[in-house]
Structure formats: structure tokens, C-alpha cells
Amino acid sequence: PMSRAGLLLLLLLLPAAGRALGEALRPQYPKASCKASGSRPGSSLDRLRWKAPRGGGGGGGLAATATPMDLDQRSRRAGSVVAVSAALGSLLQGFDTGIIGGALLFIIPEFQLADRPYLQGLMVTSSTMGAIGGTVLASKLSDAIGRRSTLLSASSLFITSSLLMAWAPNVNVLLGARAMMGLAIGQASSVVPVYIAECADAKQRGALATIPQLCISSGIMLAYTVAFVATMLNKSWRLMVGLALVPSLLQCLCLLMLPESPRWLLSRAKTPEDRDKALHALAWLRGVKDQPDLVAQELATIEEGLQQTAPRTTDKAAAEARGPRQGWGALLHEKALRQRLAVCMTLQMFQQVTGINAVVYFTPQILKEAGVPQLFSRIGLTENSASLLATALAYMPKIPALFFAMSLMDRMGRRRLLQVFVPLMGVCLASLCSVFSFMQPGAAIPGVVALISICLYGSFFVLSLGPIPNIISAELFPLRARSAAMAGSLGSQFVFNTLVGMAFPILRHTFGTQVVFGGFATMCVLCWLYVNRFVPETRGASLEDLTEGDGGKGSAATA
Template sequence: MTSSGTRNGHVIWAASIIALGGLLFGYDTGVISGALPAMSDYFGLTPFTSGVVVSSLTVGAALGAMSSGRLSDKFGRRPVLLAASAVFVIGSLMAAFAVSVPIMVVSRVILGLAVGCASNIVPVFISELAPAHLRGGLVGLNQLMIVSGIMLAFLSNYALTGINQDWRWMIGLAVVPSVLLGIGVLSLAESPRWLAVNGRSDEARRVLEKYRTPEEVKTELDDIRSTDEPTQSDGWTALLDPRLRRVLIAGVGLQILGQLTGVNAVVYYAPSIFESAGLGSSSALLATVGIGVINIIFTVIGMGLVDKVGRTKLLAAGAAGQAICLAVFAFLLMGGTTSGTTSFIGVACIFLYIAAVAVGLDIVVFIIPSELYPLRIRATAMSLTTGVNWTLSFIVSLTFLSLFDAFGGAGTFGIYAVATALLAVFALKVIPETRGKTLEDIEREYVRSEA
């Protein structure tokens, strides 16, 4: 008989394969920072066309997130993620061999479709596979892979800089993990919960037997059947069910407030922000690498805490830390250009802010909705959730420099500090705690009880 440790090992291995989608998410998001300078010289990009090239991935990601959920609910998690791996390969090769700006933009949109699909399907697939006591940490593995992908992009950019048409190699390198994702997904079975709700209980049982004890298999299948209630409508209209109002407000509201904290703006414009804190250009670039290291370290810490402390407490504590760091940083910027001690404090505030984001918001931002939504419309609801996330990410990144020009550094980071404080309150007052509960228990408590 398979031991508990072996079963957990099987779950962790499966989650690691699925989370390669997060690695590609991070790599394709981060690689453009190193590829863009050489690409600009090659294509003769203007500031406007550079912005179009960079933002085109975000547009594609929003479209991919919004479209993949319905496909996943209809055809299954596994085939949609497998298709995403193929799209990653196609988009990476097209971008690496692009000979014009329009082809590059189309390639980046195609890559964005795969990125958006991965951001939607990966947390859902892992949450449906993982046992309740490991689910938070395993879904958090997706975030660890994202930040690791960003760091891998930074490292590959550094290593490849200077070779002939280095930007092509930087972008094309994503083909390797894309192929590995496809091969890995082929070795996995479909989500047992998707199988069960689609009338394939025998297959669901066989999948669960690999990851659970015989007693747990029976209990889990019984739980799934007890919550398997046909929706009154299909697709997006199913989300209009009044019983979903509470969980949708929690899941979508988390994405809106999470993006309004300015986290993506801080990451995308980190060198400029560090220069505003008083660092020289070379020191600012070095400090940006430090952001990547801190991101990874505190993501690991957050993964260890999320199943012990709980989702809402971890989010609220992290958001409170973010708000304090942003408020202090805004206060420092009120005095104009910083130097000496104030420069050191300013840089420390940004580092601590990133640590607070990594240990709290970034860990739970996709865990919470992947657990809250009921099985039959889970991926469709996640499409709405991740689509909102990507749309807000685009808006915040697009408006950051305009806010900076209009309100200055102090005003901009003051606005983000207020939004982050609101997120802490929202976490404690609106978002239900899901730690240690099965997905079926969560559905009974927060969805069916609303009937």
C-alpha cells in the first residue's frame, strides 16, 4: 500500500509540473526588460512603439484569461494547459524570428494568450488535485514559479547580452520550458474533480487513489457528489447566480485592490523608483536584482505560512506592511531628492514593501479565488477574476508615469498606500477564510448557504 509520504510526493510532483506554466508566465513577463534595448536598436523603436511591444503581452494575457476558463470547464484542465504549452512554443518562436514590429506585436499577443491561460488554469488545476492540508502551499508554488521565471529571465538577459542579436536568444529560450511543460502535462491525469462532475467517477476514483488513502478517496468522491448541483445556465451567465455574489465580490475585489496597491508599477519601474530614492543608475539596476532575490525568498516563506496562519490573516498582515512602507516612502519623497540616510531608508522601504507583497498578496491572490468558486463554474469564474487582474495590471502600469508627473512621487505612493490599507480591511471584513477546509466544505459554507 502506498504510504502517506509517497502520496504527498506524487501530489507535489504533479503540482510542480503544472506550475511550470507559472515559470513561463514569469519568464515571458520579465524577459522583455533585457531584450528591449537591443530590440529597439534593431527595429528602430520609438517610445510609443516600445510601449506597444511591451504592453501587447498584457493585452493578450487578459484575452487568454477571459477565454480559457470556459474552455477548461468544457474540455478539462489538462487539454487546455497542454494547448497553452503549444501556444507558448509558437509565440516564443514567432517572437524570436520576428522581422518587423507588427510581427513582434502579434507574437507578444500570442504569448500573452498563453500567459493568461496559465494564470487561470494552473491555480485551479493544482487546487483541485491537492489535499486540503497542502492546498495553500501547493497553489502558492505557482507564485514561486512566477518569481523564479522572472529571475531566470533576468539571469538569461545578463548572460546573453552582447552576443549577435542577443534579444532573439533571450526570447527564444522560453521554448525549452514550454516543451517541458507539454511533456509533463502529457504524463498527468485530468483533474479528479472535473472528471467526477462530468460523469466520469470511475476515472476520478483512479486518479484520487494515487494521491489519497482509500478512506479519503471515498469521502472526497462523496463530498463532490453532494455538492454537484447543475447550474441554471451555462458559461458567463452562470456567474449571475445570486449565490455567487459573496465569493465573486471577494475574489474579484481582491484582484482590483491588489493591483491598486501599485505592485506591478513598482516592479516594472523599479530602476526609476530607486533613482528617485537617490541611487545612481548602475546602483538602481543592481538594487532591481535584489528585488528578484527578495521576491523568491519571501515567496517561499509565504508558502510555508499560508496553511498555518490562514489566507486572510496573511493577506491583511502583508497589506498592512505594504501600507506602512509606502507611506514612509511617500513621506521621504516629500522632501524632494533624497540622499545619505534618507536614501538608504527609501531603498529599504521598497525592499520591505516587496517582501510584504511576496509573503502576503502574491501568495494568496490566486489561492483564494481558486478555492472559493464552486466546482461547476470554477474555471469560468477564474477567467473573470484573472481577466480583471490583467486588465487592472495594464491600467496601473499605463497610468503610473502620468500619476508621477501629476502628483509627484509623494502623491503617487500616498495613493497606493491608501489603497493598500483598504486591502487590509477588505481581507479581514469581506474575504472568507478557507484554510484547512475541503473545496466541497467551502462550497457548502459560502455558496450553497446563500440559497
């Protein structure tokens, strides 16, 4: 019965996925993207182009000699440096997520955890629990000391926890170190999308905001590769977890060279000198740090937008006395912001209940159950080594898929990508569900189908539910509530991450892998329906434009 249900679900999803993919690949999208990213007065690069022919004094003649293409390349280069440096925290998140599966093969016998499954589960989820606390802390910290300073704080936690995990003499120290790593992950996950969104130019914001997801997937693949090599060489798990120290130190060094978010600096500006710091930060981010006057008009536009995002109220005297609500106060008291937060938190929930972290945490066991290690038996690998190798191979397509996502994010838009690729995720899960109906000893075809299904599922995930919930969460809220909203959104992600990670092995043992993946496929259908009804488009608009209005679909849509 489950095989027929899986095939029926597959047939139901295929037409919707085919139609959505056909619409997405029509040639109208490049044309629409040109319109969306054309000469809008709110576009920073357009202002640079207007000002470029005027220059000639003061800064070595950059404005007089630079072409629009030069200025565009400068801005893209500076924006990429900021995004990659900040997203090293996301690389560490992915590495921590992926490395624990391989490290447990060594940790369990060393600390005698074979008969203590609750400690094994706690070892996996301790970092996620710490991440929930990190998101709550980040909402206050990033508003108080700044986005860059909060990332430096997270970087110091990454360094400390990496050293503690590599040294841990007992289980308690190891659990504490993983919880500290989770605290750093929560801080970084909350602040990285906000920092990138506030620093990026509107026309490349979608592509740059995809870089954290690229780093997460790269970190997971790196972790599985390290685990496979360590298993083959019989190396200690301490080397595996201790390698997180390298990107931790690199991120700390890179952050020391980056500017603070100009929007955050403006929100704290009380003197002309404070505003001048914001101007120079913005000039650095647009690649014209020697000619800050070129971005003066953009800074004025941002400043005006920040003033216009104060909440509307009929009691002007009370509003002036109290000032605009900040953080959680704004989210709880303003209906438009509550509605936006509900959309973001629901998207984060769907990101998890469609099965991604169940697949990430348990891919080796899933592939082993599907008979994939038999495909590698001829080259002399053990069953564990073959499962880890197959897992690393399953993640390789996600990297080129993420580069594809970066190219599509500002062309197709966030909402359209969800509409196209979430149904395709459901197709892959339904296919994986059907595989377990045709398992036979020695049969190679089910193993091949399972491996291909997981590869495609991961690729479609990073084109849709992987990066987009965080991107939208960083775009839809005014500066005064952005950090708190990002914390709430990511808190939803980490809570459902923990629930799915803890429930999956229990559900799998109780109902079977086939039934569980059928449930994940059903969640993809529900997610697609929710996106069509509630999720707005944010492509091509400035953050100030997006945060004006009532927060409804029409006010946020730009397509």
C-alpha cells in the same frame, strides 16, 4: 507637504501593522493548525491512515507495511510534482513580465521606436491584453476538454510564441507574438490554480497553491538576471526572449506525465470505466497509484460533495428539467456565487492598485531616480547595468519569503496573512514615498532606504496579495462554476494590471513619484479594511465543504 503626509501615513500604519504581526506570531497558531488539520473525516490522509493497517493483498502489501508518515510523504511528493509541473506556466508569466524591460533597451534602437512611445507602451501591454482573452477562452476550454488538456494547449502557445518572438523580423510580428504569449499566460493563469486546488489534499492545498506565485517571482528575477548579463555582454534581445522556449518545452513534457483532475473526471463520468479513471487519477495524486482502493472512500466523499453543490430551488421540476446551471450562467443567476466572485475580483483589483506591477515594470527607473546606481558606481557599472543589477537584488528576498509563505499558508490561514502583511506593504510604500523628499545629489542614504523598501515591499506582497487572491478564487466555487469564476477573477487582475501599467508613467510624470506611491500606500489601508469586513477564511477545509452553504463569511470560515 508630501514628505509630512508620507511620514504621517507611515506613523498611522505602523501601530496596526505591529499589532497584527504580534498577534500572528503568537504560539497559538501552530496549535490551531494542528486542530484544523487533525482527524477530520473529510481529510484524505486521515482516510489513508485508517485504511493502512488493513491492507495486505493485491498490491504488494503497501497498505500493510506503509506507516502514516510514509503515506503522508507520498502524498506530499506527488502533490509537489503536480504543482511544480503545472506552475511552470507561471514561471513563463513572470519571465515575460520581467524580460520586456531589459529587452526594450535593444528593441527600441533596432526597430527605431524612440520617437514612437505608443508602440513602446503597446510592446509592454500587448501580452497583458492577450492574457485577458486567454482567461475568457480558458473558462470554456478547461470545462470542455479538462484542466490538463487546457494546460497542454497553453504550453503549445508558449512554444510557438517564444519561437516567433526570437525570429520577429518587424514590430508587427513581435507584437503579435507577445499577444500570443499573453493568450498562453491567460490560459495558464486561469487553469493552474484550479488544477492544483482540485488535485491537492486539503491539508497541503494552501502550500501547494503558493507555488505558482513562487514561480512568477522566480521568473521575474530570472528575467532581470538574464537582462543584466545580456546588457553586460551586449547580446541580442532575441536571445533574451527566446530563452522562454526552454521552460515551455519542459512544461509540455511534464504535463504529458500528469493525470487529469479527478474532480473534473468525476463531473464527466457516465460509466463505471469513467469513474475508474477518476479513481486511478486520485490514487496517483496521493502517491498510492498501485493501491487505488486506498482512496476509494475519498473519491466517494468528493462525488457526494459534487452532487450536494447543485443550486437550491423551490421549483424542483424546473430544476430537474434544466439541470444545475454551469459556468457563467451559475455565476450570474446565483446570489451566493456572485457575492463570492465580487470578493475575488476586488482582491485582484487591490493586488494591482497597491502598486505591484508598477514596481515590477518600472523598478529600474524608480531605483535610478532614487539614486541607487550611485551605490554601484565604484565597480564600474553603467547606469543602466547598475539599475538592472539593483532590480535583481531587490527581487532576491522574495524567493525565501515565498517559502515562508508556503509554511504559513495552512497554519495561519489566508485571511490572517492578508491582515498582517498588507499593512506592512503600506509601511514600505509610505517609506518609499518619504525617500523622494530627502533626495540630494551624492546622498547614499535615500538610495539605500529605497532599495530596502522595495525589497521588503516585494517580500510582504508574496506573503499576502501575491498568491492569496488566486488561491481563494480556486477554492470558493463549486466545480460547475470554478473555471468561469477563475476567469472572471483573473480578468479583473489583468484589466487593472493593464490600467496601472499604462497610467503609472503618466501619473508619475504629472504628479511625481512621491504622490503616486502615497496613493498606493492609501490603497493598502483600504485593502486592509476590506479584508477585515468581507474576506472569508478557507484554511483546512475540503473544496466540497467550502462550496456548500450561502457563501457568507461564516460558511467559509474554518478558523
